[in-house]
Amino acid sequence: MRLKDKIAIVTGAGAGMGKATSLLFAKEGASIVVNDINEKTAGETAKEVEALGRPTLAIRADVSSYAETRGMVENVLAQFGRVDILVNNAGIGDVKKFIEITENDWDRILSVNLKSVFNCTQAVVSGMIARRSGRIISISSVAGLTGTPTHVHYSAAKGGIVAFTKALAKEVGQYGITVNAVAPGMVETGFGGGAPDSIKQLYKEKTVLGRVGQPEEIAAACLYLASEDGSYITGQVLSPNGGYFI
Ligand SMILES: NC(=O)c1ccc[n+]([C@@H]2O[C@H](COP(=O)([O-])OP(=O)(O)OC[C@H]3O[C@@H](n4cnc5c(N)ncnc54)[C@H](O)[C@@H]3O)[C@@H](O)[C@H]2O)c1
Incomplete structure (x- = not known):
């Protein structure tokens, strides 16, 4: 087991x-705090764990x-005493032409996709510094690496995660904490209501493996970075994207 205890x-x-990441980490021996804004689905994942x-x-x-x-992390510390691994995965999408993006859209997309990474990471990192160990993994996107039209706000947030990752890795590496990002290509989930078939087809055509990814394939990248296998990797972006060439 690669994440025992x-x-x-x-x-x-x-x-x-x-x-998928929660279930894979649990199979590898980790205790899992299942966060979601949706209480029902969080409970369902926890039952599976x-x-x-x-x-x-x-x-x-x-x-x-x-x-x-902050309240969530206090609750976790009261129950488990520490946090070894944080996966900043929560995110939302929004498809809109740039000129149609409202101030409210901008604030919402930046808050959920980028400010959340600051909120969660800052809440756990002091404990990691004190223990001289920890793993922080944040889910970016190919949108944050190459830019995706009609996703300018989302691309900005996901690109922000890449810069956040590199900067924080430099700041906390001295405490034995690794900070990395995973930037998936298109993955088959219910994200944004699920991509329409036309978009999936376009993605397949621009991808050397000729298919979209599965959530378990992204979970595997997170496991690599969270486990001892990833012990010498920090400040990096791992992009499981099937060979996306744009
Ligand atoms: N699906 C893709 O093609 C794709 C590609 C690249 C990156 N991503 C990124 O991967 C991550 C996971 O996406 P997914 O495809 O599994 O999406 P998903 O919609 O299946 O799951 C996202 C989960 O985040 C939760 N969530 C949303 N806002 C939240 C908030 N404010 N606080 C707590 N939880 C919240 C949702 O309730 C949902 O359960 C996201 O950051 C997304 O931007 C997705």
């Missing part, structure tokens, strides 16, 4: 990649809220 928080773990024989805690919190995130 580790304590992991996975945000947005009620569905998609967060759920429990069925794998691992301790778990479902916490409904909106990670774009600084106060709610």
Whole structure:
């Protein structure tokens, strides 16, 4: 087991990649804090973690809220005493031409996709510094590497995660903490209501493997970075994207 007795928080773990990551980490021996803004789906993932024989805690919190995130982490520390691994996975999409993006759209997309990474990471990092170990993994996107039209706000948030990752890795490496990002290509989840077939087809044509990814394939990248296998990797972006060439 590659994560034996580790304590992991996975945000947005009620569905998609967060759920797949929670279940894979649990199979590898970790206790899982299942966060989601959706209480019902968080509870469902937690039940599946429990069925794998691992301790778990479902916490409904909106990670774009600084106060709610602090409350969540206090609750985790009270129950588990520490956080070894944080997976900043919660995110939302929004398809809109640049000129149609409202101030409200901009603030919402930046808050949920980028401010959440600040909120969660800052809440756990002091404990990691004190223990001289920790793993922080944030889910970016190919949109944050290459830019995606009609996703300018989303691309800016996901690109922000890349810069956040590189900067923080330099600041906390001295404490034995690794900070990395995973930037998936298109993955088959319910994200943004699920991509229409026409977009999936376009993605397949621009991808050397000729298919979209599965949530378990992104979870595997997170496991690599969270486990001892990733012990000498920090400040990096791992992009499981099927060979996307744009
Ligand atoms: N699906 C893709 O093609 C794709 C590609 C690249 C990157 N991503 C990124 O991967 C991550 C996971 O996406 P997914 O495809 O699994 O999506 P998903 O919609 O299946 O799951 C996202 C989860 O996050 C939760 N969530 C949303 N806002 C939240 C908030 N404020 N606080 C807490 N939880 C919240 C949702 O309730 C949901 O359960 C996201 O950051 C997304 O931007 C997705």
